Amino acid sequence: MDGFETARQIQSIDSATPPIIMLRSIGKSDDAFRCRDAEIVAWLLKPVRSSELLDRIREVLGAPSLQETAAEQLEPDVASALTGLRILVAEDNAVNRTMVVRLLGKHGHDVRVANNGREALVAIDEDAFDVILMDIEMPEIDGLETTRLIRERESGAGKRTPIIALTAHAMKGDEEKCLAAGMDAYVSKPIHPTTLFEVIDRVTSEPVALPS
Numbered sequence: 667m668d669g670f671e672t673a674r675q676i677q678s679i680d681s682a683t684p685p686i687i688m689l690r691s692i693g694k695s696d697d698a699f700r701c702r703d704a705e706i707v708a709w710l711l712k713p714v715r716s717s718e719l720l721d722r723i724r725e726v727l728g729a730p731s732l733q734e735t736a737a738e739q740l741e742p743d744v745a746s747a748l749t750g751l752r753i754l755v756a757e758d759n760a761v762n763r764t765m766v767v768r769l770l771g772k773h774g775h776d777v778r779v780a781n782n783g784r785e786a787l788v789a790i791d792e793d794a795f796d797v798i799l800m801d802i803e804m805p806e807i808d809g810l811e812t813t814r815l816i817r818e819r820e821s822g823a824g825k826r827t828p829i830i831a832l833t834a835h836a837m838k839g840d841e842e843k844c845l846a847a848g849m850d851a852y853v854s855k856p857i858h859p860t861t862l863f864e865v866i867d868r869v870t871s872e873p874v875a876l877p878s
């Protein structure tokens with residue numbers, strides 16, 4: 667069984683499989699297609715430099731690269747003055763979820779997590795939130811559909827919770843799709859803390875237009 671088939675079989679066992687990076691000794695013209703088909707998120711040609719490998723691992727896990735981490739540390743603390751917000755994080759990837767929850771917790775926010783869209787809807791029924799961070803690709807109900815359902819429930823109730831999309835693919839057209847589903851803003855992964863806090867500040871301070 668080759669690496670592609672192995673990756674496919676691993677992915678079929680569990681939707682919460684950690685990201686798979688393929689190591690290859692030669693590149694072939696259909697690599698990109700075959701990787702996408704087997705849900706391999708990245709690949710590297712051997713011999714692999716350790717710094718390159720480390721950066722790629724950090725990238726697929728949604729962590730900033732070492733250069734970016736260094737840049738963040740050099741920046742003055744531009745983090746939000748806002749603290750103590752009640753935030754729902756809907757994200758099916760455990761690594762990303764932990765990273766975001768830790769980041770928000772460090773800034774004094776009160777965080778509830780949902781592992782998928784269904785859990786997010788339960789959380790919304792039970793709790794009120796100042797802002798929701800919503801992954802787009804989730805099992806059962808994805809982020810776009812969950813957002814549509816939340817907006818449906820809110821309509822008439824006279825409230826509108828800001829929703830920020832978290833998306834792995836910063837593709838053209840994604841932002842429009844998010845906004846059309848009723849989201850307010852969009853942050854692409856890997857998540858940069860400064861950007862995330864800026865967007866949270868913006869969506870929680872803007873007067874929100876209530877649905878008519």
Ligand code: MN
Pocket residue numbers: 757758759801802803804
């Ligand atoms: Mn996801």
